[in-house]
Amino acid sequence: MDFRLSEDQRELQEAARRFAQGELVDLAREMEEKDIQVPAEMMRRYGELGFLGVNLPERYGGLGLGHLEALLVLEQFAIVSNAVAFPVFEALVGPVRTVERFGSDALKAAIIPQVTAGEATVAVSMSEPEAGTALTDLTTHAALDGDHFVLNGSKRWTSGAGHARYYVVYTRLSDAPGAKGIGALLVDREWEGVSFGKREELMGFRGIATRDITFEDVRVPKDNLVVGAGGFGKLMSAFGLERCGNATQSLGLAAGALEQAKAYVQERKAFGKPIVDFQAVQLRLAEMAMQVEAARLLIYRAAANAAHQDGGLPSVYESSVAKCFANEIVRSVTANGLQVMGGYGYHKDYGMEQRVRDGFAWGIAGGTTDVQRINIAAALIGRRFDQRS
Structure with missing residues (x-):
């Protein structure tokens, strides 16, 4: 079992990171301040660079890669903000995948190329x-x-x-x-x-x-x-990938919080030394890192094992475990990030408080964390539970 990314995967991940960190940070701040969507010209830029078609078929303008590659890209966008990542989420793991999996050939040919080009969202x-x-x-x-x-x-x-x-x-x-x-x-x-x-x-x-x-x-x-x-069961079957995308949005927030906190505690001084030299800060950083790494591994497992599942989608069990865990740790990681940054963490100009606010949404959207636990229990026992009785 090799936990290392391939060279091609690392290159794709780094390309997404360079773009997100180089071109989207200021846009993300503006979107937060003005509550606006990704502008049309930037959407087309996403499309031109292939970020809206990573795991979509080449015949529709996609790259034809796997779900893990799609989540690697999504994570790098989400590290900047969920808002700049949302079009990537919708295209790679959201409703476009439902059209691609179940729609007619004519419908797919009419819709998916618009999405991969950044001309339309679903x-x-x-x-x-x-x-x-x-x-x-x-x-x-x-x-x-x-x-x-x-x-x-x-x-x-x-x-x-x-x-x-x-x-x-x-x-x-x-x-x-x-x-x-x-x-x-x-x-x-x-x-x-x-x-x-x-x-x-x-x-x-x-x-x-x-x-x-x-x-x-x-x-x-x-x-x-x-x-x-x-066909309700078919619609729900496609949700395994959406759960992984939801989890990756949480992961991106948490990973971004860890990066920001790590940089801050090495720069900020108290009593004449960087605050990272204080054990209490070290313990918080370690806890944040453990949670981020564990969430990432659960998501990657669900995505990598999808190739062995019927229909090539993540299983209910593995995607629910990944989503529930990531949804919960993002709340803890971002809160710890806010705490170690003190007043700066609570200040709107520095972005950590935004991560805290955004982090709570993913454990509600796409099926609450409690619903994920029910999915997990049902998979463990081998039957669905009647919630109406």
Whole structure:
């Protein structure tokens, strides 16, 4: 078992790091201050450099590499900020992968090249006012009318809403109860009947727009069917990779906090010497490093083992372990980073307090840490647990 990255992987990782550290630091600060998205010209730059297609097929403009390579790139962006990393997250591990895995050849050919070129983004629209963790309670529905589906309903907590061009919308496609009636359609924001609510004011996640979406008699071409009724299990199967991406966003925050804290404690002096010479600071740094390294190894394991799984996606067990652990340690690592930096850590100009705020989001988004624990227990026992009984 070799834990070392290959030369090609190291080169890709270093290319992503050079770009992120060299071109995105000031942009990340502006996005945090103004709560704006990655500008269109920078999105195209992401695309030109291949960062939006690392693990997408070459025939659609991707690089055709593996999931581990995709996560190596995502981590380097997330070290700068989750906001500058979010388009990479959406393209490499998010809803684009659902289109690539389950969409028709025509739909893939129409959408994925736009994503890899940085010309369009795809968001996922799942949750509703009364359907979050209990996603099979969703009520958004679409009825077939000739060569179109007519879509109606409301969605909550859609990250990228209003900014993304396309949306993978989870919806009922039949009257079958529970998961049996659920599938997904790809919806264009430009279509008549699609509207967006106000920008949500969140604790963190500035630079990542979150809004409600309302669909009123939206006519969706049959060709935009991603997964038909009864395909809820297929949709969930693609979430193993999304969990790894979520975990990597957490990892990037934590790794960035460790880097910043390590630099600070060697520069900051107290009682005539750098504060890193004090044992209390050393213990905090060591704890931060252990947590970052452990999270990284869990994520890498899930991604590397995906090649041996059915469908080439990370397993529920390994991706849930990685997500839950990374979601929890990022809160601890960033808090320790804030503590060792003292007043500077608490000051908005230095970025550590932003890492703390952003860090809490990932343990809520994409399935809470408690849901991940249920996934883990179910995998250990070998059966799903009925949460309704």
